[in-house]
Amino acid sequence: MIDNFISNLQHGIYHVVHINAYEHILFLIVLSLPYFFKDWKRILLLITIFTVGHCLSLSLVTYNIVSLNIRVTSFLIPLTILIVSLFNIFTSGKKTHQSKFGFLFFITLFFGLIHGLGFANELNGLISASENKLLAILEIALGIEIGQLIIAFIVIFLSFICQTIFRFSRRDWIMVISAIVLGSVLPILITNELFS
Known part of the structure; x- marks a missing residue:
C-alpha cells in the first residue's frame, strides 16, 4: 500500500519536473511569473486548480x-502557453492579475484539463493497472501538485532575485520572460502534426 503511494507520488512529481515535461514547465513559468512570495495564497490556489484540472x-x-486525440492535445497544450504568455505581456505592470482573478481561476482550470489530457496518455496504463484507480489518480495528483509547487517556487525565487538584486523592473521582467517562453512555444505550434 505505502509502496504504491510512493510510486504514484513519484510518477506525479516526475511528470512535472522532468525535462521531457518542458511544455508543462513553460506553462508553470508564465502562470507563476506575475506573483511574489507575498502572493503565496493566490499562487497556491492557481496551482491547486491546475492540478484539479489534471x-x-x-x-x-x-x-x-x-x-484522447494526441494530435489535438499536442496542439492545445502549447496554445495554452501562448495564451498565458500573451496575457502576461499585455497586462504586465497592470493590476489585471489582481482584479481578474475569477477569470484566471476558470482559465487555469480549463487549461489544467487540457494539460491533464497530455499526461493521461502516459499515466493511463499506470492507473489502469492499479487495484483502486481513484486512489491512484489522487496519489498521482498529489505528486503533480508537489512538482508544480516546486517549479512555481523556483520561478518566484528567481523573480525575487532578478527584481531585487539585479534591479529588473517587474514589468520588464514579466515581459521579457513571457516573450522568451512565447518564442520557444511558437515553433512547437507551427510544426505541430495537426497541420501536416
Whole structure:
C-alpha cells in the first residue's frame, strides 16, 4: 500500500519536473511569473486548480468517458502557453492579475484539463493497472501538485532575485520572460502534426 503511494507520488512529481515535461514547465513559468512570495495564497490556489484540472482529465480518460486525440492535445497544450504568455505581456505592470482573478481561476482550470489530457496518455496504463484507480489518480495528483509547487517556487525565487538584486523592473521582467517562453512555444505550434 505505502509502496504504491510512493510510486504514484513519484510518477506525479516526475511528470512535472522532468525535462521531457518542458511544455508543462513553460506553462508553470508564465502562470507563476506575475506573483511574489507575498502572493503565496493566490499562487497556491492557481496551482491547486491546475492540478484539479489534471485530476479531472485523468479520471475522464481512465473511466473511458473521454477519448484522447494526441494530435489535438499536442496542439492545445502549447496554445495554452501562448495564451498565458500573451496575457502576461499585455497586462504586465497592470493590476489585471489582481482584479481578474475569477477569470484566471476558470482559465487555469480549463487549461489544467487540457494539460491533464497530455499526461493521461502516459499515466493511463499506470492507473489502469492499479487495484483502486481513484486512489491512484489522487496519489498521482498529489505528486503533480508537489512538482508544480516546486517549479512555481523556483520561478518566484528567481523573480525575487532578478527584481531585487539585479534591479529588473517587474514589468520588464514579466515581459521579457513571457516573450522568451512565447518564442520557444511558437515553433512547437507551427510544426505541430495537426497541420501536416
